[in-house]
Amino acid sequence: GAGVSQTPSNKVTEKGKYVELRCDPISGHTALYWYRQSLGQGPEFLIYFQGTGAADDSGLPNDRFFAVRPEGSVSTLKIQRTERGDSAVYLCASSLGVGGGAEETQYFGPGTRLLVL
Amino acid sequence: AQSVSQHNHHVILSEAASLELGCNYSYGGTVNLFWYVQYPGQHLQLLLKYFSGDPLVKGIKGFEAEFIKSKFSFNLRKPSVQWSDTAEYFCAVNSPANSGYALNFGKGTSLLVTP
Numbered sequence: 001g002a003g004v005s006q007t008p009s010n011k012v013t014e015k016g017k018y019v020e021l022r023c024d025p026i027s028g029h030t031a032l033y034w035y036r037q038s039l040g041q042g043p044e045f046l047i048y049f050q051g052t053g054a055a056d057d058s059g060l061p062n063d064r065f066f067a068v069r070p071e072g073s074v075s076t077l078k079i080q081r082t083e084r085g086d087s088a089v090y091l092c093a094s095s096l097g098v099g100g101g102a103e104e105t106q107y108f109g110p111g112t113r114l115l116v117l
Numbered sequence: 118a119q120s121v122s123q124h125n126h127h128v129i130l131s132e133a134a135s136l137e138l139g140c141n142y143s144y145g146g147t148v149n150l151f152w153y154v155q156y157p158g159q160h161l162q163l164l165l166k167y168f169s170g171d172p173l174v175k176g177i178k179g180f181e182a183e184f185i186k187s188k189f190s191f192n193l194r195k196p197s198v199q200w201s202d203t204a205e206y207f208c209a210v211n212s213p214a215n216s217g218y219a220l221n222f223g224k225g226t227s228l229l230v231t232p
Contacts (some may be wrong), residue, residue, distance in 0.1 A: 031217065033217070033219060033220075035220075040224070040225075041224055041225070042121075042207050042209070042222030042223050042224050042225050043161070043207070043220070043222050044222070045215075045219040045220065045221070048216070048217040048219055050217065055216070055217055056216035056217050056219075058216060059219070091160075091161065093220075098217050098218055099218060101168065104218060105151075105163060105166060106220060107163070108153075108160050108161040108162075109160060110159075110160040111160060
């Protein structure tokens with residue numbers, strides 16, 4: 001079946017603008033994660049959803065960042081008043097569920113490369 | 118604090134050389150361990166994973182990793198690398214201590230295999 005998809009693949013915006021990044025998880029996966037990967041670093045956790053509600057948003061850097069998953073499938077990461085420091089690759093991953101079992105392996109999308117000028 | 122360390126940031130090998138990439142973690146209790154790979158222009162892919170059982174885990178493309186609990190390590194190995202193994206390799210850990218079993222990644226190791 002199809003993997004995790006993310007759109008757009010690249011986004012260039014100006015400082016202060018608002019952006020939305022979309023993630024479409026693997027069908028049937030109830031858990032969805034957002035990570036951010038800065039240059040030369042590994043991905044860092046931002047937020048995860050179990051179903052429709054944000055189960056933990058403790059990784060979001062500040063209140064300019066917000067994410068939704070209204071119907072328990074597609075998720076949108078929203079960034080207000082973008083800053084140059086927000087430039088990074090934003091990754092989405094999904095898994096069948098949340099837990100420590102093999103079936104809860106996370107599968108990643110291709111990412112959205114955000115550049116804030 | 119919980120952390121994942123990858124010792125080598127850049128590795129250059131000739132084809133057919135053996136590979137070992139180090140990964141250490143600082144977590145208490147139960148952990149799940151992963152190696153992900155990112156080939157040039159592609160997204161992160163799971164290479165192998167350890168949840169329980171045999172500490173020697175075999176993954177795709179001839180890779181394997183050994184979980185040594187006493188050393189808090191999960192090193193990645195391949196006996197003979199190929200040019201197509203050129204990629205970025207990430208070690209990751211999750212546990213019940215991570216909210217939602219979110220992955221905690223190391224900084225990655227960039228591997229270049231020369232012909």
